[in-house]
Amino acid sequence: MTLNEISKNLNIECSNDVLITGLNTLSDANENEISFLENKKYINDLKNTKAAAVFVKEEFASQVPENTVALISDEPYLKLAYASKLFAPKLFDMVGKEPIIGDNTTIMPNVYLGVNSIIGKNCTIMPGAFIGDNVSIGDNCTIYPNVTIYRDCILGNDCMIHAGTVIGSDGFGFANTKEGKYIKIYQNGNVVIGNDVEIGSNTSIDRAAFNSTMIGNGVRIDNLVHIAHNCVIKDGCILVGQIGLSGSTILNEYVIMGGQSATSGHLEIAPFTTIAARGGVTKSITEPKKQWAGFPLMDHRTWLKLQARIAQLLK
Amino acid sequence: MTLNEISKNLNIECSNDVLITGLNTLSDANENEISFLENKKYINDLKNTKAAAVFVKEEFASQVPENTVALISDEPYLKLAYASKLFAPKLFDMVGKEPIIGDNTTIMPNVYLGVNSIIGKNCTIMPGAFIGDNVSIGDNCTIYPNVTIYRDCILGNDCMIHAGTVIGSDGFGFANTKEGKYIKIYQNGNVVIGNDVEIGSNTSIDRAAFNSTMIGNGVRIDNLVHIAHNCVIKDGCILVGQIGLSGSTILNEYVIMGGQSATSGHLEIAPFTTIAARGGVTKSITEPKKQWAGFPLMDHRTWLKLQARIAQLLK
Amino acid sequence: MTLNEISKNLNIECSNDVLITGLNTLSDANENEISFLENKKYINDLKNTKAAAVFVKEEFASQVPENTVALISDEPYLKLAYASKLFAPKLFDMVGKEPIIGDNTTIMPNVYLGVNSIIGKNCTIMPGAFIGDNVSIGDNCTIYPNVTIYRDCILGNDCMIHAGTVIGSDGFGFANTKEGKYIKIYQNGNVVIGNDVEIGSNTSIDRAAFNSTMIGNGVRIDNLVHIAHNCVIKDGCILVGQIGLSGSTILNEYVIMGGQSATSGHLEIAPFTTIAARGGVTKSITEPKKQWAGFPLMDHRTWLKLQARIAQLLK
Numbered sequence: 001m002t003l004n005e006i007s008k009n010l011n012i013e014c015s016n017d018v019l020i021t022g023l024n025t026l027s028d029a030n031e032n033e034i035s036f037l038e039n040k041k042y043i044n045d046l047k048n049t050k051a052a053a054v055f056v057k058e059e060f061a062s063q064v065p066e067n068t069v070a071l072i073s074d075e076p077y078l079k080l081a082y083a084s085k086l087f088a089p090k091l092f093d094m095v096g097k098e099p100i101i102g103d104n105t106t107i108m109p110n111v112y113l114g115v116n117s118i119i120g121k122n123c124t125i126m127p128g129a130f131i132g133d134n135v136s137i138g139d140n141c142t143i144y145p146n147v148t149i150y151r152d153c154i155l156g157n158d159c160m161i162h163a164g165t166v167i168g169s170d171g172f173g174f175a176n177t178k179e180g181k182y183i184k185i186y187q188n189g190n191v192v193i194g195n196d197v198e199i200g201s202n203t204s205i206d207r208a209a210f211n212s213t214m215i216g217n218g219v220r221i222d223n224l225v226h227i228a229h230n231c232v233i234k235d236g237c238i239l240v241g242q243i244g245l246s247g248s249t250i251l252n253e254y255v256i257m258g259g260q261s262a263t264s265g266h267l268e269i270a271p272f273t274t275i276a277a278r279g280g281v282t283k284s285i286t287e288p289k290k291q292w293a294g295f296p297l298m299d300h301r302t303w304l305k306l307q308a309r310i311a312q313l314l315k
Numbered sequence: 316m317t318l319n320e321i322s323k324n325l326n327i328e329c330s331n332d333v334l335i336t337g338l339n340t341l342s343d344a345n346e347n348e349i350s351f352l353e354n355k356k357y358i359n360d361l362k363n364t365k366a367a368a369v370f371v372k373e374e375f376a377s378q379v380p381e382n383t384v385a386l387i388s389d390e391p392y393l394k395l396a397y398a399s400k401l402f403a404p405k406l407f408d409m410v411g412k413e414p415i416i417g418d419n420t421t422i423m424p425n426v427y428l429g430v431n432s433i434i435g436k437n438c439t440i441m442p443g444a445f446i447g448d449n450v451s452i453g454d455n456c457t458i459y460p461n462v463t464i465y466r467d468c469i470l471g472n473d474c475m476i477h478a479g480t481v482i483g484s485d486g487f488g489f490a491n492t493k494e495g496k497y498i499k500i501y502q503n504g505n506v507v508i509g510n511d512v513e514i515g516s517n518t519s520i521d522r523a524a525f526n527s528t529m530i531g532n533g534v535r536i537d538n539l540v541h542i543a544h545n546c547v548i549k550d551g552c553i554l555v556g557q558i559g560l561s562g563s564t565i566l567n568e569y570v571i572m573g574g575q576s577a578t579s580g581h582l583e584i585a586p587f588t589t590i591a592a593r594g595g596v597t598k599s600i601t602e603p604k605k606q607w608a609g610f611p612l613m614d615h616r617t618w619l620k621l622q623a624r625i626a627q628l629l630k
Numbered sequence: 631m632t633l634n635e636i637s638k639n640l641n642i643e644c645s646n647d648v649l650i651t652g653l654n655t656l657s658d659a660n661e662n663e664i665s666f667l668e669n670k671k672y673i674n675d676l677k678n679t680k681a682a683a684v685f686v687k688e689e690f691a692s693q694v695p696e697n698t699v700a701l702i703s704d705e706p707y708l709k710l711a712y713a714s715k716l717f718a719p720k721l722f723d724m725v726g727k728e729p730i731i732g733d734n735t736t737i738m739p740n741v742y743l744g745v746n747s748i749i750g751k752n753c754t755i756m757p758g759a760f761i762g763d764n765v766s767i768g769d770n771c772t773i774y775p776n777v778t779i780y781r782d783c784i785l786g787n788d789c790m791i792h793a794g795t796v797i798g799s800d801g802f803g804f805a806n807t808k809e810g811k812y813i814k815i816y817q818n819g820n821v822v823i824g825n826d827v828e829i830g831s832n833t834s835i836d837r838a839a840f841n842s843t844m845i846g847n848g849v850r851i852d853n854l855v856h857i858a859h860n861c862v863i864k865d866g867c868i869l870v871g872q873i874g875l876s877g878s879t880i881l882n883e884y885v886i887m888g889g890q891s892a893t894s895g896h897l898e899i900a901p902f903t904t905i906a907a908r909g910g911v912t913k914s915i916t917e918p919k920k921q922w923a924g925f926p927l928m929d930h931r932t933w934l935k936l937q938a939r940i941a942q943l944l945k
Contacts, residue, residue, distance in 0.1 A: 127760050128425075169478055
């Protein structure tokens, strides 16, 4: 689709026929992608973007770089939402290659394998599993019953996905109209999972809005964990039951989070950090190897001290 | 079934042969339904009920209206439980009409469609989905893999239900016998979902004990959310990941609840209320458009102040 | 497999050819099982163990009983992990008996029944359910759509398992190598569920590492509950939505836990205890029939008092 066609579709004036392949953030967009500025916080990213075009309010139009087209709108995020639908892949492809299945792999009954899917060697795909179009699964993987892997997701080798878990469901994203209607941001990214990852049962990992939700090598994820879109979980992290990670959380290597702990979105946690059970992380943690607890989060020893003070209060 | 037959079944004396069609609350019951009074709090509802009959302790029998039969019992709630089984629909119907499927709708492999189910136009029902008997789904809906929609539930147009989500499972209800056995309150209601609703993956929405659990138009629900029986979620509400709503919670229009927040049961939240992540709502909120946080819940600014005081405690 | 063969496989010296049938804890192991000591806390269990052999550090070797072989290693837990793989059953058995299905039981379409499985009388197994090898289900049970019951699990009579629930997924267990790799402890136990148990939708109950995760008679479990490996939930307990129980939690008879409450692992709760919603139990509760709340947990009345003090803080 050309920028022209897209603009016309969204009722924005523009006369540029560069080919557009998708949407992306200001910092990640390439010269064939459209981006957006909704939050002033990202103004520096705007100045440095390589995007072909940017949805932007008039007041920031002058900050748009020379090689980038300013698509001026009062509601740039809403325009992004409408545009996202134009790039959404189909729910399933009508045509494509037969699935490729490696040696010594067992596909049990009632499994759905989408077109262009690739399953490696020595895998077992158990009954009721759904493997969407273009999904790629490495060698020596076990996909337990009733797992759903949405289209375009990628798993490495030696992974084990327990029953009922969902990989690649849509992130929770939408823009508001002035009339109070929510317009879906189509989640056109995917989930990419490394090697040697075990994921428990009934866990949900959302696909990215753009690019990929990333799960690194050796990660262990327990049951009923919620991982929102665009999270990046690096090698060796451990996520215990019922954790909730908000969108775009970055966990660096070997972060350990206790049961029912959570993060608010768009923050980063330093390597080898430990978050106690129920801890609620609302800001980035930059110093590695520390232990935290509580909500709001505090140094684990401070939290213990706080409990002592609270006990005193009660005397 | 006549009131006579039901009473006989439950070992209560009664000689009235009005036809009974089901059970209901005191305030909602009509002249062909039975209700109950267990909690004195609802004594005014008893006085005004239109129910054909009411399970009631002897001490409240005199308050039962003239046209309503008092079914006297030491354990009215337990009698209700036993009665609920008499009205429970079958798990599946042996006979019924073939499903009706609208134009341009795709039913993918391994889908189960119950008798008397109706699927609208331009829908996609993905592999492993279960659509129970008498389920009605509107136009332009996507039901992702391994979704379960229990019998008798209703979805509007333009809905998207992500993988692994369950709509219409039984609410958590039972009465105790004196011997410590739990007797199930059969959940004979359903779930009714409006138009333009998106529900994430691995979420559970329970059917009503009587009547309907209601999800309004435009509602957005994230992953791993628990919505108990008889909740009413009005138009435009947003429920973020891992929220838990207890039974009979009413969210008025455009309530926003953050991740892992929760409500205790039988309360109502005013329109345009915002509950911060982890907020725990234990009482009704009557003033609209306010922001709340914490558990116990407090005004969001008070909560911030409290955190500052707690920080002082630690110095 | 003989102890010799196992030791050789793990590069430990040993010349004893007793037949080994599996792994177990120090206190539960019999004379054909191997156990381990990682945590000094269990030194008394070591002294009294009946195990055929024990993975143990050199410093504790002298405490190993006469009839038990000390398998000396710097990393006994890691050795246990490697050994656990040797005893892991196959994902599914290639041969075995046809499932046995009781009178008047309905197996709906798209159900998978593993070899050697036994389903009792008057059951309904709904579409998309997976019943693994050697699973035994009693009479009068309902297994709702898309439920997964892993191999070797046992359910009693009169059970109802709602849609999307997973019974018998692997517990969250692994040992660390010095290089930061996690080695899976294969979860070779199962889940045993008593009679008259109802479990909500999208709940996860993990199988035991050794022996069984136990759910007693009459237990009621709500939606999205996480029950980790080796928990023991005795008769009459009630677990409300989104509870998380860590590994080896013991709930004695008639414990009631409110929504989103949780336990840390290896603790025991006295009979008739009530934990309020969001309560976090971090130590054993020995006195029965008390009510608790908060995190850290405190007497429910103390918790109410604390809230009052906190309110004062804000004045």
